[in-house]
Structures are given as structure tokens and as C-alpha cells.
Amino acid sequence: xxxxxxxxxxxxxxxxxxxxxxxxxxxxxxxxxxxxxxxxxxxxxxxxxxxxxxxxxxxxxxxxxxxxxxxxxxxxxxxxxxxxxxxxxxxxxxxxxxxxxxxxxxxxxxxxxxxxxxxxxxxxxxxxxxxxxxxxxxxxxxxxxxxxxxxxxxxxxxxxxxxxxxxxxxxxxxxxxxxxxxxxxxxxxxxxxxxxxxxxxxxxxxxxxxxxxxxxxxxxxxxxxxxxxxxxxxxxxxxxxxxxxxxxxxxxxxxxxxxxxxxxxxxxxxxxxxxxxxxxxxxxxxxxxxxxxxxxxxxxxxxxxxxxxxxxxxxxxxxxxxxxxxxxxxxxxxxxxxxxxxxxxxxxxxxxxxxxxxxxxxxxxxxxxxxxxxxxxxxxxxxxxxxxxxxxxxxxxxxxxxxxxxxxxxxxxxxxxxxxxxxxxxxxxxxxxxxxxxxxxxxxxxxxxxxxxxxxxxxxxxxxxxxxxxxxxxxxxxxxxxxxxxxxxxxxxxxxxxxxxxxxxxxxxxxxxxxxxxxxxxxxxxxxxxxxxxxxxxxxxxxxxxxxxxxxxxxxxxxxxxxxxxxxxxxxxxxxxxxxxxxxxxxxxxxxxxxxxxxxxxxxxxxxxxxxxxxxxxxxxxxxxxxxxxxxxxxxxxxxxxxxxxxxxxxxxxxxxxxxxxxxxxxxxxxxxxxxxxxxxxxxxxxxxxxxxxxxxxxxxxxxxxxxxxxxxxxxxxxxxxxxxxxxxxxxxxxxxxxxxxxxxxxxxxxxxxxxxxxxxxxxxxxxxxxxxxxxxxxxxxxxxx
RNA sequence: GCCGAAGUGGCGGAAUAGGCAGACGCGCACGACUCAAAAUCGUGUUCCCUCCGGGAAUGAGGGUUCGAUUCCCUCCUUCGGCACCA
Numbered sequence: 001x002x003x004x005x006x007x008x009x010x011x012x013x014x015x016x017x018x019x020x021x022x023x024x025x026x027x028x029x030x031x032x033x034x035x036x037x038x039x040x041x042x043x044x045x046x047x048x049x050x051x052x053x054x055x056x057x058x059x060x061x062x063x064x065x066x067x068x069x070x071x072x073x074x075x076x077x078x079x080x081x082x083x084x085x086x087x088x089x090x091x092x093x094x095x096x097x098x099x100x101x102x103x104x105x106x107x108x109x110x111x112x113x114x115x116x117x118x119x120x121x122x123x124x125x126x127x128x129x130x131x132x133x134x135x136x137x138x139x140x141x142x143x144x145x146x147x148x149x150x151x152x153x154x155x156x157x158x159x160x161x162x163x164x165x166x167x168x169x170x171x172x173x174x175x176x177x178x179x180x181x182x183x184x185x186x187x188x189x190x191x192x193x194x195x196x197x198x199x200x201x202x203x204x205x206x207x208x209x210x211x212x213x214x215x216x217x218x219x220x221x222x223x224x225x226x227x228x229x230x231x232x233x234x235x236x237x238x239x240x241x242x243x244x245x246x247x248x249x250x251x252x253x254x255x256x257x258x259x260x261x262x263x264x265x266x267x268x269x270x271x272x273x274x275x276x277x278x279x280x281x282x283x284x285x286x287x288x289x290x291x292x293x294x295x296x297x298x299x300x301x302x303x304x305x306x307x308x309x310x311x312x313x314x315x316x317x318x319x320x321x322x323x324x325x326x327x328x329x330x331x332x333x334x335x336x337x338x339x340x341x342x343x344x345x346x347x348x349x350x351x352x353x354x355x356x357x358x359x360x361x362x363x364x365x366x367x368x369x370x371x372x373x374x375x376x377x378x379x380x381x382x383x384x385x386x387x388x389x390x391x392x393x394x395x396x397x398x399x400x401x402x403x404x405x406x407x408x409x410x411x412x413x414x415x416x417x418x419x420x421x422x423x424x425x426x427x428x429x430x431x432x433x434x435x436x437x438x439x440x441x442x443x444x445x446x447x448x449x450x451x452x453x454x455x456x457x458x459x460x461x462x463x464x465x466x467x468x469x470x471x472x473x474x475x476x477x478x479x480x481x482x483x484x485x486x487x488x489x490x491x492x493x494x495x496x497x498x499x500x501x502x503x504x505x506x507x508x509x510x511x512x513x514x515x516x517x518x519x520x521x522x523x524x525x526x527x528x529x530x531x532x533x534x535x536x537x538x539x540x541x542x543x544x545x546x547x548x549x550x551x552x553x554x555x556x557x558x559x560x561x562x563x564x565x566x567x568x569x570x571x572x573x574x575x576x577x578x579x580x581x582x583x584x585x586x587x588x589x590x591x592x593x594x595x596x597x598x599x600x601x602x603x604x605x606x607x608x609x610x611x612x613x614x615x616x617x618x619x620x621x622x623x624x625x626x627x628x629x630x631x632x633x634x635x636x637x638x639x640x641x642x643x644x645x646x647x648x649x650x651x652x653x654x655x656x657x658x659x660x661x662x663x664x665x666x667x668x669x670x671x672x673x674x675x676x677x678x679x680x681x682x683x684x685x686x687x688x689x690x691x692x693x694x695x696x697x698x699x700x701x702x703x704x705x706x707x708x709x710x711x712x713x714x715x716x717x718x719x720x721x722x723x724x725x726x727x728x729x730x731x732x733x734x735x736x737x738x739x740x741x742x743x744x745x746x747x748x749x750x751x752x753x754x755x756x757x758x759x760x761x762x763x764x765x766x767x768x769x770x771x772x773x774x775x776x777x778x779x780x781x782x783x784x785x786x
Numbered sequence: 787g788c789c790g791a792a793g794u795g796g797c798g799g800a801a802u803a804g805g806c807a808g809a810c811g812c813g814c815a816c817g818a819c820u821c822a823a824a825a826u827c828g829u830g831u832u833c834c835c836u837c838c839g840g841g842a843a844u845g846a847g848g849g850u851u852c853g854a855u856u857c858c859c860u861c862c863u864u865c866g867g868c869a870c871c872a
Binding site for chain 2: 135207298304505774783
């Protein structure tokens with residue numbers, strides 16, 4: 001994932017990028033043509049906020065930051081292909097961001113709508129739902145709690161792809177990300193059922209439990225529901241108005257507090273339950289949200305916890321319609337809603353039907369009731385989502401302009417292709433007014449209608465920067481291409497992305513947007529296949545030494561530049577790969593890095609020491625040479641496997657172990673032998689992806705090999721050499737290890753058993769008794785039961 | 787409340803098919819080198835005991851198994867996500 005050019009690379013960037021780089025280098029040595037690109041997600045709020053604060057133009061600041069970060073990245077020794085660099089704030093880039101917007105608009109996937117939207121009062125802009133986090137509903141960027149505003153904004157129809165986004169077939173993504181996305185989309189299966197007011201107005205509701213329709217004893221509308229005024233009786237008007245106003249005053253946070261006691265008011269109106277023609281009262285209550293489902297619910301207090309609490313508080317009727325086995329529910333005396341399985345009762349034709357705990361039509365009661373509803377035209381099977389369309393308008397300057405023009409006569413139309421890009425004006429005053437700065441520019445918005453040529457006005461909002469990052473992988477293909485967003489030949493050669501790495505914090509933001517984007521483009525005919533990124537891996541987070549999230553205010557930030565200055569890039573890379581499981585992350589340990597530094601230094605010594613470079617080997621024993629070779633090839637096997645699996649910490653461990661073995665072999669006189677030379681070569685090749693600089697130096701200057709080690713093929717394991725001749729097998733007596741026997745590696749079960757029984761230690765424990773049972777796990781262990 | 791991830795020495799972590807728990811490293815202790823220190827090198831380092839030898843231990847408890855860090859059940863803790871979602 002590309003970084004945001006915030007200023008300096010922090011240790012988190014190193015943690016994300018260097019293991020990923022090592023793996024890219026490994027894949028290159030394995031013979032793949034590897035495209036390992038880098039770019040900058042360069043639009044966004046921080047640069048603009050800094051402009052407001054300090055008066056520096058966002059463009060200037062952003063490109064200065066990019067220059068600095070590029071330099072720092074070079075110090076990491078990464079193999080980024082800088083010829084493919086893409087910067088989203090570059091007009092040659094955002095021209096195509098705008099173009100993509102127009103393609104989505106033309107395909108009917110971008111639309112404008114007035115609706116209550118989340119507004120960050122600090123960033124002075126709207127936010128997508130995905131960018132509102134936590135219980136207090138705060139802005140993902142600045143942490144300020146958001147408020148609601150009614151605004152007309154641009155949306156992308158992400159919900160059109162809700163079902164497809166739930167399908168992860170064909171991609172190798174972490175289960176966690178798949179689960180987060182699945183929960184975010186929040187699909188529930190059920191039925192939509194149409195109740196009627198006494199006046200005959202239809203009231204559509206969604207329910208996951210159509211099998212409890214006969215237990216609906218009242219209805220609840222959200223205070224904002226359009227029918228509220230119509231159903232309210234004159235006598236209740238005052239109370240209803242008061243409640244509506246009070247609800248409107250409350251923030252979302254207050255309204256959504258779970259532990260809050262439910263409140264509501266009777267409207268005086270009644271609805272007719274279509275399954276049994278019962279006349280049931282209509283209430284309004286703020287526990288029913290206008291933003292989910294239809295804003296109206298049927299309340300089944302006997303089988304829903306919330307409805308039950310509400311019914312008891314206001315003395316409403318409770319009628320059980322699902323009878324659990326061996327228990328008789330009584331609506332007047334029951335103390336909690338029964339939300340589980342049972343047999344349907346009080347439900348006309350369905351009495352006795354079994355309701356299971358399954359959701360949707362897997363539940364036989366739900367299935368048959370839905371069929372019955374459909375036959376009668378009262379309701380139908382229906383699916384509801386938590387997922388909302390993506391709000392992409394931002395009332396900010398530093399983003400890609402939304403390339404739309406509004407004409408009094410012809411409404412909204414896209415800017416013609418030959419006028420793209422709509423460039424950001426440079427002479428803008430940044431004021432935190434809550435209005436888009438582009439709106440306040442004296443001339444920028446004035447243009448002509450693409451249809452009639454009359455005076456018209458540009459859209460002055462800019463796009464969410466997640467729009468820019470939804471397609472950047474395509475720009476990497478051909479960042480200088482100007483006939484389209486990318487060169488099709490490059491697309492056909494490289495796409496889709498084989499391996500994608502980055503933080504999990506983007507699970508329901510970027511990683512969901514980019515999947516939507518790809519699918520939309522596929523349907524438009526621009527991309528191919530169902531998914532943009534085949535394999536995803538997430539790194540964890542590096543915490544401060546105090547085990548807290550790194551932040552300037554805590555003063556626990558680790559600056560990589562300082563480490564590189566002190567230890568060198570290779571040591572920092574090695575430690576980053578070594579100190580934690582990559583996908584887990586861990587707190588930083590300033591002392592721990594010494595281990596990686598020592599390793600690098602000891603490898604250096606091992607290769608450069610005159611004792612290691614002896615041309616006349618002194619080794620007498622074949623055993624030493626054989627053991628060295630065995631260890632080399634075993635290590636190679638492990639390191640290869642670990643690179644493939646993103647298990648970087650054990651790569652370093654294995655290399656440390658082999659180094660220790662090589663020191664011992666050298667003591668035993670192995671230096672200068674063919675086995676020693678092979679060990680050295682393989683060692684450096686394994687090390688090359690991790691510590692590219694030192695590996696190169698040792699390869700060319702000390703082994704005298706031709707430049708470059710990074711163009712060498714990854715060595716292959718000699719399985720015969722890696723094989724052990726003899727193995728030591730632990731022998732357990734009653735589950736405890738009591739001895740060990742050494743047998744040939746290919747010993748048969750019988751031979752192992754015999755050796756185990758003959759061993760002194762085991763004889764001692766047997767005390768002459770016959771063992772009850774002997775289990776031989778070939779090559780692993782013998783277990784004797786006495 | 788629901789969903790997910792995790793819990794192993796003083797610390798980071800390893801155990802990749804249910805088979806020797808603690809690899810590798812940090813730290814610490816002792817030793818060598820040094821006038822001394824740092825660096826370097828070497829040895830040791832889960833805990834407990836009566837230190838010969840034995841016992842206990844992978845968040846807690848239970849189960850399956852000859853054998854469980856690994857599989858199953860119940861629970862606890864931490865982190866992340868969602869949350870009056872009908």
C-alpha cells in the first residue's frame with residue numbers, strides 16, 4: 001500500500017515495506033519478473049490543514065515531503081521501480097481519477113443525493129461512513145466526533161455490489177479482513193412485509209423473523225418516518241411533536257447509546273397486521289433508526305429483547321408465538337423475550353410449525369411463512385444490508401476536482417474528455433469556513449454547459465482521496481501514459497496484482513473501495529476478472545517501547561533515520577524482520593536491535609576474517625564437511641519455505657543458527673573446502689533479500705563473484721544432502737520422556753521398537769515387566785505404556 | 787451483547803501433520819582479553835525440590851489420546867471490529 005506523504009518515514013513504514021521488499025527480492029531470485037512499485041497518496045487533509053495553519057501551499061508542501069520520503073526510501077535499500085512511481089496529486093494522474101468518475105457517472109454508478117451525512121467539524125468536510133470510527137463516532141483522521149448535516153452530495157453505488165463483495169472466491173486474503181468486510185456489509189436475510197394504516201397507506205417493514213408476524217402487537221416508527229404526521233391523532237399531536245423535536249436535538253451518539261432506556265410516544269394511530277387483520281397501535285421511538293431498513297418496524301415483544309423492554313415500559317400487549325419445548329410462555333408474566341427455537345403457536349395456519357435457530361430460509365418456519373406471504377402478495381423474501389453507498393464529496397481544496405458541471409437547463413453533466421483534467425487553481429485562499437475553498441474562488445467555478453454552451457457552474461467539492469487510491473495499482477503499469485489511465489499491453493502482462501501488503505486498518509476502507517472499483521470497472525469493460533488483488537497479507541503494528549501506540553505526544557516515537565545512521569540500513573532491516581511475527585507486530589526494543597547488529601557484524605567477520613579465507617583446508621574429517629552441507633541445505637529449505645509464507649522472523653533465526661554452525665565448522669578446519677565455498681555462496685544468496693548491501697559487498701569483494709548477487713538464481717535444496725543419517729528418537733514411558741535412542745534415519749518401525757526396548761533407560765523403567773502397548777511414530781518418537 | 791485475533795521463561799518470540807516445550811535473539815550471571823572499561827569471545831540461564839536425581843509448567847478448569855502449546859467443551863484476560871441493524 002502506498003504511503004501518505006506526511007513528512008518523514010516512520011518506523012511503521014519500514015516495518016511495512018522492508019519485509020515486503022525482501023520477499024519481492026526473493027521472488028525475483030526465484031525467477032519471477034517482479035514489479036515492485038511505489039507511489040504517494042498525495043491528496044488529502046493534512047497538507048491542506050498545514051496550509052491553513054502555516055500558509056504554505058499544499059502542493060509545495062506535499063511535493064517537498066515526497067522528495068524527502070523518496071530519499072529515505074532509497075536509504076532502505078528497497079528495490080522499488082522508481083520509473084513506475086505514481087503520485088495521485090500529479091495532474092497527469094488525477095486527470096484519470098476524474099475520467100474514472102465520469103465513467104462511473106455514465107454507467108449510472110455515481111449519483112447526487114440530499115441526505116443527512118456525517119460531518120467532521122474540525123476537518124470541515126463530510127466523511128464516508130467508513131471514515132467514522134468508534135463508539136463516539138469520531139473522524140478517522142483527526143478524532144473529532146462527527147455531527148450530522150443535511151447536504152446534497154455525490155455518492156457511488158457501492159451497495160449494488162454488496163452481494164458480490166461478500167464473495168471472496170479466488171482470492172487468498174486473511175480471514176480477519178474477510179470477516180471485517182462481511183460484518184461491515186452486514187447482510188441480513190428476511191422478508192419485507194407491507195402493513196397498512198387504518199387510512200390504507202402502506203407501511204413497509206423489514207424483518208428477519210417473519211415467523212413471528214402473528215406476535216406483532218404494535219408498530220414503531222422512527223421519529224423521522226414520513227407517515228408519522230399522517231397517522232398521528234389530534235389528541236396525540238402535541239406529544240408526538242415534542243418527542244420529534246427532542247429526538248432531532250439529540251446527537252446520534254446519544255440516540256445510539258445501548259444502555260439508554262427506551263423512550264417513545266403513542267401516535268394515536270393504528271395499523272392493520274396483514275396476516276391476521278389485528279388492529280395494532282403505532283408508536284414512535286428513537287430506537288428505530290431511519291437509516292436502517294425502512295425506518296419502521298413491527299414490534300414482537302415476546303421474541304425481541306428491545307420490543308419486550310418497550311412493551312413492558314408502556315404496558316403494551318405481549319403475545320408469544322414461538323413456544324419453547326417443555327415450557328409454556330405467558331405474555332403477561334414472562335420476564336424476558338424468548339429469542340430462540342420452538343414451535344409456532346397463536347399463528348393461525350402455522351401452529352405447530354417448527355422454528356429453529358437458523359437464520360433466513362434455512363429456518364423451515366421462516367421459509368414456509370415467506371412462501372405464504374408471497375402467495376398472498378403481503379410480503380416477499382428480502383435482504384437488508386448495513387452497507388451504505390460511498391459518499392465521495394469533500395468540501396476541501398486538496399483533492400481531485402469532481403469533473404461535473406451544473407447548468408440551469410441541463411442539470412449535471414460531465415466535463416468533456418478533451419477538457420480533462422479539471423485543474424485545481426493554485427491561487428486559493430484556505431479558510432476553515434465549512435464551504436469548499438473552490439466555491440470561494442472568484443472565477444474558477446464559472447464555465448459553460450457542455451450541452452448548450454450557456455454559462456454554467458462547476459462542482460466545487462473535491463473527491464475523497466480513497467477514490468485516488470482505488471486505482472493507483474493501475475497507474476503503476478504506465479505512469480507516463482497519456483492515452484488512457486493505463487497502457488492495455490501492460491495491463492495484460494501484469495494484472496491482477498499478485499501480492500498486496502499493508503495495514504489491516506484499511507479492511508473496510510481502501511480494501512473495500514478498491515474491490516468495488518475494480519468490479520465497477522469490470523462491468524464498464526475497463527478491467528478484467530473479478531478481483532484486483534489476489535493475495536493480501538497484513539503486517540501488524542510496531543508499538544513504542546512503553547507498549548503504547550507510537551505518537552509524538554507520548555514521546556515514544558522511534559525514528560528510523562537515527563537507527564540507520566547508527567547501525568546501517570541492513571541491520572535495521574534485519575531487526576525489523578526478526579523482532580516480531582510480521583502479521584502480529586510488537587513493541588519496539590532498542591536493546592533488542594543489538595542482536596541483529598551483532599549478527600550482521602558476525603557474518604561480516606565470518607566472511608572477511610583471514611581464517612575463513614584460507615585456501616588450504618585443514619579439515620581431516622568427512623563428517624565435518626557432511627554436517628556442514630546438511631545444515632546448509634536444511635537451512636535453505638526452511639528459509640525458502642518461510643519466505644513463501646511471509647514468516648520473516650524465523651528466516652533470520654535460521655540464518656543465525658547456520659552462521660553459528662559455520663563458525664564451528666571453521667574451527668574444525670572446514671574453511672577452503674568445496675563444502676565451505678558452497679556454504680558461503682548459499683549463505684549470501686539467502687541473506688541477499690534481507691541485507692542487500694552487505695550481501696552484495698561480500699559477494700563481489702570477498703568471494704570475488706561477478707556483480708550482482710541480486711541477479712543470482714535462488715539456490716535449490718539438495719534433499720539428499722539435507723537428509724539426516726541417524727536420528728535421535730525420544731522414548732516415552734507412560735507419556736514421559738525417559739530415554740533416547742539413536743537409529744539410522746531410515747530405520748523401520750520394528751528396528752526402532754527393538755532399539756527402544758533394548759535401551760538401558762527403558763529397561764530400568766520396565767523393571768522386567770512386559771509393556772502393555774508400544775507406539776512407534778516413525779522418525780519421531782516411541783511411546784511405551786506400562 | 788455479537789464477530790474476530792491473541793494469551794508460552796525477566797523480555798521479543800520458536801515448536802510448519804497430535805510426538806523431546808522454550809529454537810533464535812535480548813537481558814542477566816560468571817569467565818577470558820584489558821591497568822580498567824567498552825567492544826569481542828566463551829560458558830550458563832523456565833520454575834521448584836533434598837540439586838544424585840526427580841517434580842511441575844504453554845491464561846484457568848475439564849475432555850479425547852499412548853501422547854495435547856496444537857483437537858473438543860466451559861470459563862478468564864487483552865486487543866481489534868460492529869453495535870437499539872429490526
